[in-house]
Amino acid sequence: MFRWGILSTARIAREHLIPAIQDASNGTLAAVASRDLGKARALAERSGAPLAFGSYDEMLASDAIDGVYIPLPTSQHVEWAVKAADAGKHVLVEKPLALKADDIAEVIAARDRNGVLVSEAFMVVYHPQWIKVRELVQGGAIGRLRHVHGAFSYYNVDPDNMRNRPDLGGGALPDIGVYPTVTTRFVTGREPLRVQAAIERDPTFGTDIYSTVKADFGGFDLTFYLSTQMAARQSMVFHGDAGFIEVASPFNAGLYDDHRIVIHDRGHEKATVIRFPGAQQYRLQVEAFARAAAGAAERVFTLEESVLNQKVIDAVFRAAGHDGWETV
DSSP, rough: OEEEEEEEHHIIIIIIHHHHHOOOOSSEEEEEEEESSSHHHHHHHHOSSSSEEEEEHHHOTTTTOOEEEOOOOOGGHHHHHHHOOOOOOOEOOSSSSSSSSGGGGHHHHHHHTTTTOOOEOOOGSSSSSHHHHHHHHHTTTTSSEEEEEEEEEOOOOOSSGGGOOGGGGGGGGIIIIIHHHHHHHHHHHOOOEEEEEEEEEOOOOOOOEEEEEEEOOSSSSEEEEEHHHEEEEEEEEEEEEEEEEEEEESTTTTTTTOOHHHHHHESSSOOEEEOOOOOOOHHHHHEEEEEEEEEEEEOOOOHHHHHHHHHHHHHHHHHHHHOOEOOO
């Protein structure tokens, strides 16, 4: 059983990763760490973890854990991923791993010198709905892919929320812009060549709150919009010359909508619905990670893939500063 330690008591850990670890067939929650020992003890007791630590360094020094999940604010991801790897721990770090693609080189170096597994927590690539979409698109089910369209939005104007704080790495593109890019790259196996973008920033927070993006993949385009100050919506559509595929709840399956994809034919005369009842992408992620950490030939999201995905986000920020295309 892979022994997990949670580095902080963040909401995503409480609501998603800890339940996933508890449900996993090959892992157990061994410890919780917080800068506030009281918070660590409270979450550990509530979650059945035998250990609680009042500092992150103390947990990393413990022999009672094999690896850590890091849900700290984005601005701290690289620092603590490196520290955990240097402590000999396997590391699953919440997305986005970094705010610049170049910053990931430090994490790759730490992974390689310590011989540990480090992976960015893109849970979507473990969901069977996305594995099926990749199979269908690459297998020619919708003919030649011409266009991908995505949307991701929610409404959050809390000034204390990390998503609205530039000093903590907040903003729509770091938080949710990574999802249309990573799923399109995952499905197609292709990388964008150039991007165009427009970005609106909140006058008070300074974070990006609305973006429209066009990415040229050389043969097909990806367009998407996202916002942290619009009504909640998620959508991804893959459109070919023989049909198109809609993903009902692409990023938070089961929350925004059901776990299903719909395949439409060319004439919009037939629709095939494929459902994925009971699929739990966070559990699938932690199980795959634990198997890979144990040496199994398991596909996990690699740091090299993280670099490629972050390069797209970096290019979007650059492109928003001028008219025309920006090379990825």
